Amino acid sequence: MLQNVTTAPTAMDAQDHQNEPLREQRWVKPFSITLLLVGTLSRLAPFTDPNGRMLRQFMTEDGYLMQTIARNFALGHGLSVSDGTIATNGTQPLPAFIFAFFHYLANGNKIGGIAGIAAFSVLVSLASAGLLYSLMKNLLRGQPDGQPLALLIASLWFVSPTIVKHSMNGLETGLYFLTSLAMLTLFIRFIDENSSRLSWKQMILMGLMFGLCFLTRNDAAFLIAATLLARLILQWPRNAGLWWDRIIEAVVPGLISVAIALPWLIYNYRLFGSIEPISGIAEALGAHLGGNLIYLPAVLLDFITILFPIPPTFETNPLTILAFFVVLGAALPLSRKILLSQPRHSTKVALLTYGIFGILLCSFYGVYFGVPFFMSRYLSILSPILAAVGVTATYRLLTSTGNVRRVVQAPMMAVALVVAVGLNVRIYRNGLGTYGNFPAVDWVLANVPPQTWVGAIQTGTLGFFHDRTINLDGKVNPEALRARLTEGGVISYILRTKIQYLADWEGLATWSHSERDGFNQKFKLIVDDKKANLAVFERFNP
Numbered sequence: 001m002l003q004n005v006t007t008a009p010t011a012m013d014a015q016d017h018q019n020e021p022l023r024e025q026r027w028v029k030p031f032s033i034t035l036l037l038v039g040t041l042s043r044l045a046p047f048t049d050p051n052g053r054m055l056r057q058f059m060t061e062d063g064y065l066m067q068t069i070a071r072n073f074a075l076g077h078g079l080s081v082s083d084g085t086i087a088t089n090g091t092q093p094l095p096a097f098i099f100a101f102f103h104y105l106a107n108g109n110k111i112g113g114i115a116g117i118a119a120f121s122v123l124v125s126l127a128s129a130g131l132l133y134s135l136m137k138n139l140l141r142g143q144p145d146g147q148p149l150a151l152l153i154a155s156l157w158f159v160s161p162t163i164v165k166h167s168m169n170g171l172e173t174g175l176y177f178l179t180s181l182a183m184l185t186l187f188i189r190f191i192d193e194n195s196s197r198l199s200w201k202q203m204i205l206m207g208l209m210f211g212l213c214f215l216t217r218n219d220a221a222f223l224i225a226a227t228l229l230a231r232l233i234l235q236w237p238r239n240a241g242l243w244w245d246r247i248i249e250a251v252v253p254g255l256i257s258v259a260i261a262l263p264w265l266i267y268n269y270r271l272f273g274s275i276e277p278i279s280g281i282a283e284a285l286g287a288h289l290g291g292n293l294i295y296l297p298a299v300l301l302d303f304i305t306i307l308f309p310i311p312p313t314f315e316t317n318p319l320t321i322l323a324f325f326v327v328l329g330a331a332l333p334l335s336r337k338i339l340l341s342q343p344r345h346s347t348k349v350a351l352l353t354y355g356i357f358g359i360l361l362c363s364f365y366g367v368y369f370g371v372p373f374f375m376s377r378y379l380s381i382l383s384p385i386l387a388a389v390g391v392t393a394t395y396r397l398l399t400s401t402g403n404v405r406r407v408v409q410a411p412m413m414a415v416a417l418v419v420a421v422g423l424n425v426r427i428y429r430n431g432l433g434t435y436g437n438f439p440a441v442d443w444v445l446a447n448v449p450p451q452t453w454v455g456a457i458q459t460g461t462l463g464f465f466h467d468r469t470i471n472l473d474g475k476v477n478p479e480a481l482r483a484r485l486t487e488g489g490v491i492s493y494i495l496r497t498k499i500q501y502l503a504d505w506e507g508l509a510t511w512s513h514s515e516r517d518g519f520n521q522k523f524k525l526i527v528d529d530k531k532a533n534l535a536v537f538e539r540f541n542p
Contacts, residue, residue, distance in 0.1 A: 027413065028148035028149075028151055028152055029148070029151065031152075031155075031413055031416075031417070032151045032152060032154070032155035033155075034417065035155040035156060035158065035159040035416075035417070035420055036126075036129065036155050036158055036159070038159050038417075038420055038421055038424055039125075039129075039155075039158045039159035039164060039420075039424070040122065040126065041424075042159075042164050042424035042427060042428065043058075043118075043121070043122045043125060043164060043167070043168055044122060045057065045427075045428050045431065046058065046118055046431065047115070047118070047119075050111055050115060051111065052432055053431045053432060054111065054114060054115055054118065055111065055114060056431060056432055056438060057168075057427070057428070057431030057432070058118070058121075058165060058168035058169055058170070058431075059114065059168075059169065059170040059461075060169045060170060060171065060460070061437055061458055061460035061461055062169075062170075062171055062374075062460050062475075063169045063170025063171045063460065064170060064460035064461045064463070064464040065081075065090070065091070065279075065459070065460035065463065065464075065471075065475065065476055066091050066092070066095065066096055066099065066170060066171055066172070067099060067103075067113070067114065067117070067170055067464055068081050068460070068463045068464045068476075069081060069088060069090070069091045069096055069476065070091075070095075070096045070097075070099035070100040070102075070103055070113075071100070071103040071108065071110070071113060071464070072084050073096065073097070073100040073103075074100040074101070074103035074104040074108065074113075075103075075108050079091065079096065081459075081463055081469075081471060081476045081477065082463070082467075082468065082469060082470050082471070082477070083467040083468045086470070086471075086476075086477055086478075086479070087271065087478075088278065088476040088477065088478065089267065089268050089271065089272050089277045089278060090277050090278045090279035090282070090475050090476035090477075091277065091279065091476070092171075092172040092215070092216060092217050092218065092277075093215050093264050094172070094175070094212065094215035094216045095171070095172040095175050095216060098120070098175070099113075099117050099170075102116030102117050102120060103116075110464065110465065114170075117170065118168065121167060121168050121170075121174050122168075124167070124174045124175055124177075124178050125158065125164075125167040125168070125174055125177075126158075127178055128158075128167070128174070128177040128178045128181055129154045129155070129157065129158040130154070131178065131181035131182055131185055132153065132154040132157060132158075132181055132384050133150050133151055133153075133154035134185055135181060135184060135185045135188065135350070135384075136149070136150035136153050136154065136388060137150040138185070138188055138189070138192070138346070138347075139188070139346075139347045139350055139351075140338065141344065141347075142344070143338055145399075146338075149338065149391070149392060149395055152391055152395065153384075153387055153388045153391045153392070156306050156307060156387060156391055156416070156420075157306060157383065157384060157387040159307075159420045159424070160306045160307060160309075160383075160387070161307075161309055161423040161424060161426070161427055162302055162303070162306075162309050162376065162380070162383075163306075163380070163383060164424065164427065165427065166376070166377055166380045169377070171377070172216050172217050173377055173380060175216050176213075176216050176217045176220070176381055177380075177381070177384075179209070179212050179213045179216045179220075180213055180216075180220070180223060180381055181384065182209065183206075183209040183210065183212075183213055183223075183227075184227075184350060184353065186205065186206070186209055187206060187209075187227060187349075187350075187353075188346045188347075188349070188350055190202040190205075190206070191231075191345060191346040191349055192344075192346050195235075195345045195346070196235075196245075197245045197249065198249050200252070203248070203249060203252040203253050203256075204252070204253075204256060206253040206256075207252060207253035207254070207255070207256025207257050207259075207260075208256060208257075208260070210224045210227075210253055210254070210256070210257035210260075211256060211257040211258075211259070211260025211261055212260070214257060214260070214261045215260065215261060215264060217381075218276075218277070218280075219361065219364070219378075222357055222360040222361055222364065223353075223357050223381075224253075224254070224257060225356075225360065226353050226354075226355075226356035226357035226360060227353050227357075228249075228250045228253070228254065229356055230349050230352035230353040230355075230356055231246075231249065231250075231349055232246055232250065233352065234345065234348055234349055234352060272478055278474060278475065278476070278477075278478055278481050279475040279476065281474070281481060282473055282474035282475045282481050282484070283369065283371045283374070283475065284368070284369055285474075285484060285485075286371070287368060287369055287371075289367060289368070290366070290367050291372070292365060292366045292367070292369065292372050292375060293366045293367065294316050294321075295315055295316065295366075295372045295375045296362055296366045296375070296379075297320060297321040297323075297324035297325070298310045298314065298315040298316070298320050298321070298324065299315075299375050299376050299379050300324060300328075300362075300379065300382070300386060301320065301323060301324040301327060301328075302376065303379075303380070303382060303383040303386035303387055303390075304324075304327055304328065304331060304386045304387070304389060304390035305327065305390055306383070306386075306387040306390055306391065307416060307419050307420055307423070308419070309423070327390075330393065331389050331390055331392075331393035332389065332393075334392070334393035334394075334396045334397055335388075335389050335392035335393040335396060337396065338392050338395075338396060351385075354382065354385040357381075357382070358382050358385075361378070361379060361381070361382065362379070365378050365379065398412060437456075437458045437460070437461045437462055437504065437505065438461060439529070439532040439533055439534040440456060440458075440461070440462050440503040440504055440505075440534055440536075441461055441462050441465045441466070443503060443527065443534060443536060444462060444465075444466050444501070444503050445465060445466065448466065448500075448501055448503075450466070450467065450468065451468060452468060452500050452501065453468045453469075453470060453497065453498045453499050453500055453501075454466055454468065454469045454470070454499065454500070454501045454502070454503055455469070455470045455471075455472055455494055455497065455499035455501070455502050456469065456470075456471070456472060456502060456503055456504040456508075457471075457472045457473045457504050457508070458473070458504050458505060459471040459472070459473075459476075462503065462504075470497055470499055472490045472493075472494065473490075474490075479493060480493055489516065491511075491514065491516050491517050491519050492516075492517045494519075495517055495518075495519070495522055499539065500538065500539050501536060501537065501538055501539070502523065502535075502536065502537040503527075503534070503535075503536045503537075504534075504535060505533050505534070505535065506528065506529065506530050506532075506533045506534055506535045507535070508535040508537070509525055509528045509535035511523075511525075511537065512524075512525040512537075522539055522540070523537040523538065523539050523540070524537065524538055524540050525537055526538045
């Protein structure tokens with residue numbers, strides 16, 4: 001007679017149950033590798049056309065400003081613009097010095113220097129993705145599917161069209177991703193090693209990393225403050241002895257970072273009258289208190305829905321703002337179980353650091369700072385954690401039910417891959433457009449001798465290709481900035497200079513109606529091409 005026998009679960013059964021999520025996520029590795037390949041090929045595409053796409057696809061107007069300064073430094077002219085005749089501090093020092101090395105290797109050859117910097121930017125992007133994967137794997141330690149999820153976050157962030165463009169723009173953005181992720185990765189490792197108090201060696205290394213972050217971009221001061229404040233909040237002292245530990249942990253790295261930044265700050269103050277670079281002062285001139293707040297939702301939503309950038313025409317649309325709050329309100333609870341409820345102290349410190357950093361950045365750029373066009377670049381440093389929230393929430397939604405997972409997994413992979421490829425192909429197709437001010441460059445190179453002085457408000461691209469170019473918005477030219485601050489404009493400054501031509505975007509043509517300081521008695525409009533977005537003035541009565 002047969003009897004029912006109940007068998008207790010064996011250790012092997014338990015092991016199989018524990019490994020079940022990992023078996024079901026085997027698709028993650030090949031999928032992520034494919035995304036990484038797409039992101040890499042997108043960044044390498046300019047090398048197929050060194051004389052055209054290499055110079056136009058990714059390098060921005062401000063990127064060329066930094067390249068002009070870096071190239072002049074490599075040629076022995078110091079930090080300067082305008083054929084080495086105007087000293088400037090309108091840059092971020094560490095990237096400028098690194099980029100100068102590539103211009104030095106190219107012996108001043110402009111195409112060769114840009115090619116070296118593009119190759120360097122690809123390597124920096126790959127290293128940043130690796131650090132993001134390492135950081136997220138650490139933060140998700142203990143989750144059965146933490147490693148696949150970390151790989152998804154890093155690969156989707158890397159292939160994002162917004163991140164691709166920011167990481168290759170010729171500015172400090174890509175290097176800022178790398179140094180900030182390296183600093184946080186190191187900090188988390190130190191806390192895991194000794195959560196109660198950092199050793200002197202660890203504090204010194206953190207100070208060095210803080211300093212490097214600040215020299216990469218000066219708003220890293222917010223990141224430094226956020227890191228130290230998060231540590232203090234989560235290790236709130238309960239007695240005098242612990243207070244002393246917290247003070248030491250804050251003061252030692254802080255002083256080291258200040259010591260590293262001090263030469264740059266002294267240079268700024270002694271030569272230009274302020275520790276803030278003139279580029280920051282110039283960009284803040286047109287700011288209105290709270291004027292950029294309306295742009296924040298679209299920018300942050302772009303980084304949460306990492307593969308679906310918001311079109312510029314919808315940035316301030318009420319539906320976009322509503323979508324941001326709906327997506328954020330849904331994403332946070334969905335990602336909470338995996339990402340936001342970790343018991344490990346280091347995970348809480350990392351997440352709180354990003355939270356405080358985000359509040360500080362959004363407050364500064366949303367309330368105080370100007371130039372809304374740059375908001376995406378300024379806030380892109382928050383993209384790793386925002387992408388983590390978005391990807392984790394989607395992952396949690398799709399894997400919460402086994403039947404749902406089996407039905408939608410393949411279609412979702414296909415959609416994500418098609419979108420990633422399609423958006424990066426669009427970057428390639430638009431790569432020969434007028435991303436910088438190339439109409440002005442083409443006209444000047446064709447019609448103006450190299451020794452003739454040209455002026456423009458937008459002088460990044462033009463100033464790189466025509467050395468004798470004078471900047472008029474004050475971002476790299478202290479005299480132009482002084483004219484804007486004290487004279488209410490730059491027209492009188494223009495008349496005092498040797499500028500023979502003004503070449504810029506078509507909006508410059510409105511100056512033909514200016515009576516100020518007799519401008520229209522000195523300059524005449526000779527080109528007004530709306531289709532090419534180009535206006536040119538020529539001085540006719542020196």
